[in-house]
Structures are given as C-alpha cells and as structure tokens.
Amino acid sequence: MIVIFDLDGTLIDSAPDIHKTANEVLADEGLGALDLPTVRSFIGHGVPHLVGRLLGHHGISDEARAARMIAGFGARYEAAVGLTTIYAGAAGALEALKAQGHVLGLCTNKPVAPARAVMRHFGILNHFTAIIGGDSAPTRKPDPEPLRMAVAACGGGPALFVGDSEVDAATATAAGVPLIVHTEGYRKTPAEDFPHVAVFSDFAALPGIIAARAEALEAVG
Incomplete structure (x- = not known):
C-alpha cells in the first residue's frame, strides 16, 4: 500500500x-x-x-x-525549525508503516527545500520514497495533480492520503484517493464533515488503521 x-x-x-x-x-x-x-x-x-x-x-x-x-x-x-514540533508518536508510526512494507510519500504545499529541512531535523526524511512540495508542480493542493504525482513517484497503485485540513480533503476527493484524517491539525470544520475512511488523534492507532485498509483491499482483490 x-x-x-x-x-x-x-x-x-x-x-x-x-x-x-x-x-x-x-x-x-x-x-x-x-x-x-x-x-x-x-x-x-x-x-x-x-x-x-x-x-x-x-x-x-x-x-x-x-x-x-x-x-x-x-x-x-528553510531554517525555520526552532519552534516546530513533531506530533507525538508520528516518527514511531512511520517506522511501523515501513516495517509493514508500505511505501511512504509526502504531498505538501510547503516548498520542497524547507519540507526536506524540517523532516531532516526530526530524523524522518529517509522514511519517504517521494516528496512533492508546493514548487514541484505548476499547481498546488487542492488541485489533485501533486497528490497524483506523489502516488506515481511511489510506484503507483492503491494509495491512502493522510491529512488534516479542508485542503487535504478536497485534494483527496479530486484525486480519488481515500483520506485518513489527523484530527489534531489545522482544520477549521469538524473532521466528520470531511469525506474520509478513518480518523485518528493518536499516531499509535495509525498503523493498525492502515493495516486494516490494506487487508480489506486485498480481500476485495
């Protein structure tokens, strides 16, 4: 996945x-x-x-x-990392997903250089096969093209998008990629109003959510 x-x-x-x-x-x-x-x-x-x-x-x-x-x-x-924090459990969840065999990518409206800088700062950069930023394509999210580029750069195939905002929800819908909502981010409307397949607040739950989605897809296939 x-x-x-x-x-x-x-x-x-x-x-x-x-x-x-x-x-x-x-x-x-x-x-x-x-x-x-x-x-x-x-x-x-x-x-x-x-x-x-x-x-x-x-x-x-x-x-x-x-x-x-x-x-x-x-x-x-690019140097603005001193006040930024990584969400509790996020690094561990990324490690667990990699261990499960999933291919990880990033699709952000932040330019690639500062995105890489902050990911390097928190030691998570090497978990990602592809990083698509706000300067990677002619358009930005919520246009679906950056998300499609990220999926393609990860090899193509069944995908999930993990995001937190109205922009991410619109992007996922436009790209036809199921959305998992992180409820502790920057959204302005209730997470329940987003088209989604799952929500989570604790990163410890994310590997299990994704494993269940992968198993359900394999069962259908």
Whole structure:
C-alpha cells in the first residue's frame, strides 16, 4: 500500500515557526504583527497564498510588495525549525508503516527545500520514497495533480492520503484517493464533515488503521 502524508498539521506542528516568519516579513514592510491564531488560519495553501492573506489582513493589494515578501519568507523558511514540533508518536508510526512494507510519500504545499529541512531535523526524511512540495508542480493542493504525482513517484497503485485540513480533503476527493484524517491539525470544520475512511488523534492507532485498509483491499482483490 502507498501511504501519502501531508506535512504541516499532519506530521508536524509548524504554525509557531510560520507565525514567527510571517511577522518578520511583515516587520520588513513596516506592517504590524499578527497573532498566532490568525496566521494559523492562513496555513495550508502555500507561501504565496499566505503572503496574500497577510497583506489582505492589512488591507493591502500590491503585487510588487507581495513578491518581495514571498522572497523574504523563502529566504528564512528553510531554517525555520526552532519552534516546530513533531506530533507525538508520528516518527514511531512511520517506522511501523515501513516495517509493514508500505511505501511512504509526502504531498505538501510547503516548498520542497524547507519540507526536506524540517523532516531532516526530526530524523524522518529517509522514511519517504517521494516528496512533492508546493514548487514541484505548476499547481498546488487542492488541485489533485501533486497528490497524483506523489502516488506515481511511489510506484503507483492503491494509495491512502493522510491529512488534516479542508485542503487535504478536497485534494483527496479530486484525486480519488481515500483520506485518513489527523484530527489534531489545522482544520477549521469538524473532521466528520470531511469525506474520509478513518480518523485518528493518536499516531499509535495509525498503523493498525492502515493495516486494516490494506487487508480489506486485498480481500476485495
């Protein structure tokens, strides 16, 4: 079974570092800082969207300014790991899934370089066969193409997508890949409202959930 993971809000809680970086690029522009819940609500669609929301919160629409802020964000983003945490049990779950013989991939709207940097920081990079980031394709999630690319890069075949947000739910639906929802991430609506095959809050439960899905698929096949 191929298991594709989202990153922010699914494997890691990176909102504090994104919040810090966002306020740094706002300060560069002489704009006021925003609180963590506000910035957290902007996460999920990639850096250009985030910067657009930061400017929009200040009532600004300026493409040149946005481009400058995107560049400033990118310059800081790869090193922005000091406040990020990995969800409890996530590393162990990845090890267990690999031991079960599953092929793991990543599909995130975070650019590839900072995604790899934070995964390396937490010692989980080598678990993944493929990493598709927000700069890997012409489109980002919720367009299904990045998820399809991740599945193909893992060899193709039956797959599951593990994510936490409305963006992930829309991506999974568009790609025709069953979704498992991590309930402790950045979603804004109840997990029960997402089209999903399972939900979990504790990573200790995830290997069993995926093993059951794989067994059910083999029984049908």
